Amino acid sequence: MRAAICKEFGQPLVIEEVQLRAPQSGELRIKMKAVAICHSDIAFIDGIWGGDLPAIYGHEAAGEVLEVGDGVAGYKIGDPVLVTLIKDPNANHWDSPISNSDGAIVQGMSAGAFAEEVVVDQSQIHPLPADMDMDVASLLACGVITGYGAVTNAAQMHKGAHVVVIGAGGVGLNTIQGAAINGAQTIIAVDITEEKLETAKEFGATHGLLVGDLNFDAVAQIAGGGADYVFVTVGAIPAFNAAPDLLAERGEVVLIGMPPVGAEAHYIPVNLASMSQVIRGSKMGEAVLTRDIPKLLGEYQRGQLKLDELVSHRFAFEAINEAIAKTREGASNRNVLIFES
Numbered sequence: 001m002r003a004a005i006c007k008e009f010g011q012p013l014v015i016e017e018v019q020l021r022a023p024q025s026g027e028l029r030i031k032m033k034a035v036a037i038c039h040s041d042i043a044f045i046d047g048i049w050g051g052d053l054p055a056i057y058g059h060e061a062a063g064e065v066l067e068v069g070d071g072v073a074g075y076k077i078g079d080p081v082l083v084t085l086i087k088d089p090n091a092n093h094w095d096s097p098i099s100n101s102d103g104a105i106v107q108g109m110s111a112g113a114f115a116e117e118v119v120v121d122q123s124q125i126h127p128l129p130a131d132m133d134m135d136v137a138s139l140l141a142c143g144v145i146t147g148y149g150a151v152t153n154a155a156q157m158h159k160g161a162h163v164v165v166i167g168a169g170g171v172g173l174n175t176i177q178g179a180a181i182n183g184a185q186t187i188i189a190v191d192i193t194e195e196k197l198e199t200a201k202e203f204g205a206t207h208g209l210l211v212g213d214l215n216f217d218a219v220a221q222i223a224g225g226g227a228d229y230v231f232v233t234v235g236a237i238p239a240f241n242a243a244p245d246l247l248a249e250r251g252e253v254v255l256i257g258m259p260p261v262g263a264e265a266h267y268i269p270v271n272l273a274s275m276s277q278v279i280r281g282s283k284m285g286e287a288v289l290t291r292d293i294p295k296l297l298g299e300y301q302r303g304q305l306k307l308d309e310l311v312s313h314r315f316a317f318e319a320i321n322e323a324i325a326k327t328r329e330g331a332s333n334r335n336v337l338i339f340e341s
Contacts, residue, residue: 003056003098003115004320005105009047012321013114018056018105021097023069023119030083030120033134035061035113037320037327037335038142039169040258043235044108045324048260055106056098058113059085060142062134063339072122080128082293084141085109086284088123114320116339126289129297135314135336136307139170142284143334144307145292146256147174147233149285152182153292155229155254159183162223164246166190166214167234168200170310170334171256175231180204181304186223190214199333203306219246226251233257240265244272244279252278310334 001020004013023029041057043049061083065075075081087110096107097119105112112118128137147170151157163184165175168191179187180203188207189200197208207222219227226248232239235257243253244267259265272279285292299305312332315323323335 001116002317003105003112004058004317006045006053006055006057006108008053009045013045013324015318015320016100018098018100018115020115020117020119021099023067024092024094025070026072026092026122027069027119028065028072028075028122028125029067030063030081030118030125031066032061032063032113032116032118032339034063034138034339035337036138036141036143037323037337039235039327040109040142041114042324042327043258043260049258050261051108052106055108056112056114057108058115059109059111060138061111061113061118062128062138062141063118066117075122075125075127080130080132080134080137081125082128082137082141082289083111083113083118083120084124084126084289085111086124086287086289087121091121091123114337116317123289126293135311135338138336139307139310139334140293140296143170143310144174144296144305145285145287147171147176147285148178148296149287149292150175150231150254150256150282151178153286154280154282155231155252157182157184157229160185161228162186162225162248164188164190164219164227164230165200165205166230166232166239166243167257168196168205169233169330172233173200173203173310173333175233175256176200176205177203177306181299188219188222188227195331202309214242214246216245228252229254231256235259237263237265241267244268244277247275247277249275250277251275252280255279255281311336314338316340
């Protein structure tokens with residue numbers, strides 16, 4: 001099969017033939033149909049989180065079952081499935097299933113979905129409706145559950161809340177629509193361009209603020225006080241520094257964005273202590289696939305959750321470096337690679 005390999009941090013990926021072993025006990029082999037470009041993939045490609053090379057990244061994906069390993073129940077060849085990096089910690093941890101003539105290739109984020117096929121643990125997949133477009137479905141694997149789940153699982157946001165979402169990219173838009181669907185009273189989107197703020201309003205934001213205008217007084221004027229929740233969906237340190245200062249009493253900052261390893265943010269502890277405020281992290285929306293994916297699919301089918309609107313551009317697999325470059329520009333919600341049948 002072909003895969004897009006990261007051989008050197010910060011350089012274009014190289015599409016080459018690789019070998020993929022058969023699924024072992026508890027695993028399945030999946031034929032990729034669509035995989036989205038996530039900023040986490042780009043962070044790994046750039047080396048800001050370290051790691052070993054060569055590696056194959058990609059983790060926001062959907063495809064169909066090609067082969068079922070021993071001990072796997074409930075799936076058959078041809079079934080459409082979501083493929084994620086969320087892996088049962090009790091699952092077997094085999095060596096990478098990918099190799100070439102030079103040896104093993106790292107299966108990035110336990111998925112390695114920038115490839116025509118993957119072998120993953122059964123805990124990493126979830127069934128999809130047969131009539132659902134794969135490019136749209138793939139977004140559920142990371143961007144949607146990360147943003148939406150930060151609202152519902154991590155923060156457990158209460159209805160009527162006043163919310164600030166810093167960053168209106170793919171994860172930010174899903175944080176916004178998660179807050180809207182679950183009854184937030186005020187949703188203030190924050191980004192660097194008016195265009196992004198207008199897009200945020202299409203996904204449920206009630207107000208928009210440019211980064212340069214963001215401060216407590218601006219939030220208080222809109223929300224009648226500080227924010228109950230501030231979701232930081234970008235990896236920019238200034239956003240982490242600013243977030244606690246936007247909170248109301250007993251407010252909560254939820255950190256979603258992932259800055260480079262070693263980057264530090266600063267806050268004033270006495271402010272948090274005196275106001276009973278909280279700073280917490282949220283990884284992958286603390287999602288449980290069997291609980292959260294059926295819920296999200298139901299909301300999508302009822303027209304509550306926007307997925308189709310998240311796809312900005314579609315690229316052939318061979319154009320992966322072009323898709324990555326487009327994502328780096330920052331104007332896209334999600335760019336998706338489409339694999340030929």
